[in-house]
Amino acid sequence: xxxxxxxxxxxxxxxxxxxxxxxxxxxxxxxxxxxxxxxxxxxxxxxxxxxxxxxxxxxxxxxxxxxxxxxxxxxxxxxxxxxxxxxxxxxxxxxxxxxxxxxxxxxxxxxxxxxxxxxxxxxxxxxxxxxxxxxxxxxxxxxxxxxxxxxxxxxxxxxxxxxxxxxxxxxxxxxxxxxxxxxxxxxxxxxxxxxxxxxxxxxxxxxxxxxxxxxxxxxxxxxxxxxxxxxxxxxxxxxxxxxxxxxxxxxxxxxxxxxxxxxxxxxxxxxxxxxxxxxxxxxxxxxxxxxxxxxxxxxxxxxxxxxxxxxx
Numbered sequence: 001x002x003x004x005x006x007x008x009x010x011x012x013x014x015x016x017x018x019x020x021x022x023x024x025x026x027x028x029x030x031x032x033x034x035x036x037x038x039x040x041x042x043x044x045x046x047x048x049x050x051x052x053x054x055x056x057x058x059x060x061x062x063x064x065x066x067x068x069x070x071x072x073x074x075x076x077x078x079x080x081x082x083x084x085x086x087x088x089x090x091x092x093x094x095x096x097x098x099x100x101x102x103x104x105x106x107x108x109x110x111x112x113x114x115x116x117x118x119x120x121x122x123x124x125x126x127x128x129x130x131x132x133x134x135x136x137x138x139x140x141x142x143x144x145x146x147x148x149x150x151x152x153x154x155x156x157x158x159x160x161x162x163x164x165x166x167x168x169x170x171x172x173x174x175x176x177x178x179x180x181x182x183x184x185x186x187x188x189x190x191x192x193x194x195x196x197x198x199x200x201x202x203x204x205x206x207x208x209x210x211x212x213x214x215x216x217x218x219x220x221x222x223x224x225x226x227x228x229x230x231x232x233x234x235x236x237x238x239x240x241x242x243x244x245x246x247x248x249x250x251x252x253x254x255x256x257x258x259x260x261x262x263x264x265x266x267x268x269x270x271x272x273x274x275x276x277x278x279x280x281x282x283x284x285x286x287x288x289x290x291x292x293x294x295x296x297x298x299x300x301x302x303x304x305x306x307x308x309x310x311x312x
Contacts, residue, residue, distance in 0.1 A: 004079040010047040012085035014173035027077040028058040093140040103138040106172040112198035115143035122201035125226035133172035135179045146190030160228040206231040213259030216275025235309040246283035259309040267295025
């Protein structure tokens with residue numbers, strides 16, 4: 001089949017690469033415009049654009065999908081199917097029907113749970129034990145189309161969102177090809193979603209990184225790993241912003257106020273929380289500096305038990 005691909009970040013790259021290696025023809029790639037990326041804020045190609053150019057595929061980067069030249073380009077490419085993987089913007093309904101077989105989406109959750117922009121991060125933050133990929137038909141409503149196939153993946157109690165997302169990208173790419181084969185053969189079956197069981201995974205914001213020490217230790221730990229590698233969980237110590245890179249949940253409770261450092265033995269920062277357990281901080285990143293083990297941080301910042309983290 002003739003396939004048009006819409007995607008932008010690294011998550012979408014395995015799906016594009018699997019498509020390129022498949023018997024089907026990628027007739028064009030639509031990705032978001034080039035933007036400043038990384039610490040230097042240099043304008044660079046998106047991962048999808050770089051992959052497409054490496055394979056000499058036509059690339060189109062519209063500023064708005066509703067512009068007339070987008071529909072004109074899709075019509076010119078004459079695709080049988082559109083494949084969307086983390087494009088980053090809502091696909092207008094007028095474009096969904098342009099491919100002969102419509103458009104399908106590689107979505108990083110077990111729908112109908114975690115519809116929306118940040119399904120992996122929200123699942124990790126919520127501490128759910130399992131997530132997965134759903135290949136679904138794209139419709140006008142957000143992530144509400146019929147489901148063709150699913151694959152599941154457990155989430156370990158200490159796994160960060162980037163590791164989970166990387167694995168899901170590979171699982172989704174393999175599942176995508178199976179679904180496309182079924183569509184080409186006319187044997188694909190769509191299962192409707194139960195809208196009453198749906199949940200929404202809203203976009204992550206930087207402000208969500210501020211740690212609320214009144215939460216139980218496991219809830220804070222889940223937020224640390226869910227917000228890794230961006231935007232990170234953070235707190236303040238003596239007016240200095242401190243990013244929490246790696247943590248784990250330790251045993252024991254104390255009568256200390258939430259956010260109080262109760263132990264620094266062994267080069268680990270053990271902090272009282274608002275529920276069962278202590279949050280043990282393994283790795284931190286002081287504002288404007290590199291990430292370091294807690295032991296190294298403590299060597300340069302001697303801290304006595306009783307000092308308290310703050311909200312600002």
